[in-house]
Amino acid sequence: MGLFSFLFGCSDSSPYQEKNGVWYFKDEALDNMPAENFKPLNDFFAKDEKQAFYRNEAIVESDGPSFLALGDHYGKDKNQVYYCDTHRKGQEYFTIKHNQITTIPEAEPASFVDLGQEYGRDKGNVFYKGKRFQVTDPASFKIVDYGFSVDRNRAYYQRVTVVGSEAGSFKPLDSHYSKDSLHVYHSDFSYGTDSGAVPFTKILELADPVSFKVMESGYAVDKDRIFYNGTILAGAPESLQILPFSYAKTDKEVYYLGNPVAHADAQTFIVLKTITEEGDAKDKSSHFKQGVKVK
Template identity: 35%
Template sequence: MFQFIKWIFKTIFLIIGSLLFRCNTDEKEKITFNGKVITDENFIVLNNQFARDSANAYYKSRSFSYADVATFEAVDDHYAKDKNKAYYCDEYREGQNYYLSKRQTILEVKNADPASFVSLKNGYAKDLKNAWFEGQPFDVKDVSSLVSIDYHFAKDDVSAYLNRHPINRSDGKTFVIIDGNFAKDSSNIYYYGYTGEGQNNICILPCDRQSFQILDYRYSRDNVNVFFLGFRLKDVHAETFQIMDDDYSKDKNSVYFQERKIAGAAPETFEVFKENEMFGHDVNYAKDKHAVFMDDKKMKDADLSSFMVLGENYARDNRHVFYKTGIVKNADPATYSVYPHDMGDADSEDGNYKYHEGARIVKE
């Protein structure tokens, strides 16, 4: 009897195992591309983005029959090639129907040599003679040694490039990203980000390499100088320099807003209003024992003892309401309140009127 029961259980387990194996086998045999199960035996998935069958090449849902299908291959997730051409493909959304529809674009990479065409990642590619970014050509000094660093940076053995523009005086062989917004090579240290209107968004910091240190994503220093972004702070005392909130900083002698020295500010009593971080604003407020400041400007009409930040670039004291540094004419500080900027046509009000960016709204 025991042997019979054992035989029954063994048979049941074999049946269940066979069914599970068949299910797993069926799952493994399913081929999917672009979210669809493929049943065409001639359909070959090349990677997550590209495929081909006997008649067409595919980038996601888009087919293009003008490729040489027999030799079509994926280079990376955006580039592909056949024996005749190279292609750059991308997906985008249209503004009016951004969340509803996706569009695919397929560009022929002009003048590409398919035999030597390779991806450098991050949107970059090259062949023996030319370089491209997202399918568009750009000039380099030594294409044979060209490599990409990230989406914005590339380099060869001669020069480094930011957004496909050569970086002046850079040495490509030794160029590396240090951290965040800083880079270096054998000769220079660079800041990249905002470096002034009309600039190429990267500059050489005139610093001592041995003592240079990064303080945060905005500030850096050496044993003599302090830099905000790509700008040197004038007359700064580097040894006593301190970073404060909201782009303010100070040393033993002066106070700075960004790279600009604040005339007349007293560093020993200078403090930033904590409310700057609590409310939406484009400007920053601070004070010392003598005065109130907006960014680097002294507010001549503000009462220090009663001044408070309201948000949306507004502040008040017991006599006035301010929009940035200007007085909001005839506004009542006792009843003045501020609300989110995009509520109707006003961003603030008192007991009598509504206001938008410091101006009273006049009803038509």
């Protein structure tokens, strides 16, 4: 076994191990007995002289001699590119992992590369989780941060074009706000449609890209305005204070989750160190709980 490990790269730390003549991925026996020259490739892929394996499952019709593991999810051989992952079933209370092995017919094996974060690219297309999506220039496509990506022409949020964006100066600021030399943007998901969560981005028309900066808890400011999740709030930016328990205040207004707190006195408003039955904040005359005055 020691000689085998030396020759073929299977160490004691590999999830692929041979026990009593049977090969296992962790505690699961491989569903096909490996042929000669079985070789673990990384923590999820292996191959022998006939075929490749993802976790404990043989990849049907794969070519072992030419197979390459490109990362944790993508692999390829001389004929095909594969996307592999696991999924769980609700009827099993999500306790059991099942393998999901998908052939990507649109992908060209010779030029396909793994970009990380479940993205991949060949010379003409970009893929996410094995599915192709539209970009203007696949050759220059790259992942940036916080779900944002760019090619030489456009920026993208969750694989949807950020309309009006300038790729060369585009910069994500956090998981929602971004900006370029022309605009500031706020991105999020809309819910309640038949297609589930749908990503969208809006331009904050009045925001100044030069002075715009993200604060905390959805708040942001530029030289003239305060924003909460892309909505303009009243108040002077220089007076904004981000408080615990989703509160914020300026010299004149108190906000809870971006909504004005009625009847709150901004000058004396403070958040309590601990939440009590009386509330989570107070001013000189009243207590408040989750942004509502306690009677």
